[in-house]
Amino acid sequence: MDAVEDDCGAIGSGGLPVAGARLDPFRLSIIVPMFNEEEAVDPFLDRLLPVVAGLAGDFEVLCIDDGSRDATVARVLARRGAEPRVKLIALARNFGKEAALSAGIDHAEGDAVVAIDADLQQPPELIGRMIERWREGFDVVACTRTDRSADSRARGFVSRTFYRVFNRIAEQPIPPETGDFRLMDRAVIDALRQLPERNRFMKGLFAWVGFRVTTLPYDHIQRTAGASKFRFWKLWNFALDGITAFSTFPLRVWSYLGFAVAILAILYASFIVLRTLIFGADVPGFASILTAVLFLGGVQLISLGILGEYVGRILVETKRRPVYLVRAAWGIGSDAG
Ligand code: UDP
Numbered sequence: 506m507d508a509v510e511d512d513c514g515a516i517g518s519g520g521l522p523v524a525g526a527r528l529d530p531f532r533l534s535i536i537v538p539m540f541n542e543e544e545a546v547d548p549f550l551d552r553l554l555p556v557v558a559g560l561a562g563d564f565e566v567l568c569i570d571d572g573s574r575d576a577t578v579a580r581v582l583a584r585r586g587a588e589p590r591v592k593l594i595a596l597a598r599n600f601g602k603e604a605a606l607s608a609g610i611d612h613a614e615g616d617a618v619v620a621i622d623a624d625l626q627q628p629p630e631l632i633g634r635m636i637e638r639w640r641e642g643f644d645v646v647a648c649t650r651t652d653r654s655a656d657s658r659a660r661g662f663v664s665r666t667f668y669r670v671f672n673r674i675a676e677q678p679i680p681p682e683t684g685d686f687r688l689m690d691r692a693v694i695d696a697l698r699q700l701p702e703r704n705r706f707m708k709g710l711f712a713w714v715g716f717r718v719t720t721l722p723y724d725h726i727q728r729t730a731g732a733s734k735f736r737f738w739k740l741w742n743f744a745l746d747g748i749t750a751f752s753t754f755p756l757r758v759w760s761y762l763g764f765a766v767a768i769l770a771i772l773y774a775s776f777i778v779l780r781t782l783i784f785g786a787d788v789p790g791f792a793s794i795l796t797a798v799l800f801l802g803g804v805q806l807i808s809l810g811i812l813g814e815y816v817g818r819i820l821v822e823t824k825r826r827p828v829y830l831v832r833a834a835w836g837i838g839s840d841a842g
């Protein structure tokens with residue numbers, strides 16, 4: 506609270522914000538993506554609201570309904586009747602958690618913004634400590650889970666493998682076990698809003714923007730209500746989205762592989778020519794030809810497929826469709842109603 510706050514003036518010489526400047530009182534935004542969370546809404550808000558009310562006088566809980574097909578919207582609106590600082594954006598359909606988070610980031614007005622899931626797997630009580638760290642001068646306070654036992658073994662394995670691969674080849678590594686549960690300063694939110702891509706792999710974008718990041722450990726517990734919305738295929742595609750968005754390694758690796766295969770082919774060809782010159786021609790070779798043809802055919806198909814993964818994503822980006830569409834909003838912007 507010393508050195509950092511010393512260089513606090515709201516605006517630096519060039520009109521740029523001074524690092525570490527923290528307004529007091531400040532506004533806190535909590536953004537909560539919700540997809541079919543009707544059972545979770547009440548327990549979640551019952552636990553969250555007392556916590557945030559004690560932390561910041563001015564706060565908003567911005568719920569983003571990601572096209573739920575249950576009573577999520579009605580439940581949130583019922584709570585909004587008693588607490589107008591609960592706000593709601595309803596997306597036009599299910600756009601996915603990343604899009605819902607983007608909607609929250611686009612509409613949150615706070616000086617500090619916390620993203621949290623509705624399922625109480627992440628303890629709202631931690632928000633107080635996140636704000637302390639933010640006040641110390643960190644721009645991002647990312648919570649890292651210490652315990653994965655709430656998730657299935659298979660999911661833990663897939664997730665660990667993903668981080669290992671991703672961090673090997675991506676331009677900006679993601680700290681393992683950090684999720685979307687995090688506090689971000691206004692400057693980080695503004696930076697995220699500048700990123701133009703349609704593919705919102707938030708973990709990657711969070712890492713890419715940088716800023717001064719610190720982590721807070723927490724126990725990730727069982728869901729209180731409802732079921733996880735993620736399925737294997739969704740996670741697999743999610744992983745592909747992440748890797749293709751932040752690494753070109755899968756594209757480039759083929760030239761090296763091709764080079765290696767070509768060298769091996771030359772060596773083998775020289776060997777065959779020499780052997781034929783010395784020992785004369787004999788008939789065999791069927792097995793080696795078949796092996797080479799099948800192997801190279803397979804390798805070519807794989808490389809084409811990977812090319813396809815990237816080309817498909819280029820197509821999506823060039824269409825420049827919005828990341829999400831808003832069907833209705835309550836309490837957002839000036840026409841708060
Ligand atoms: N979620 C969402 N859209 C989706 C899937 C999930 O907004 O398409 C929300 C969900 O309501 C929850 C959060 O994202 O608040 C995390 O989802 P979930 O708990 O199912 O994921 P997990 O904890 O298993 O990663």
Ligand code: MG
Pocket residue numbers: 622624626728733
């Ligand atoms: Mg969850």
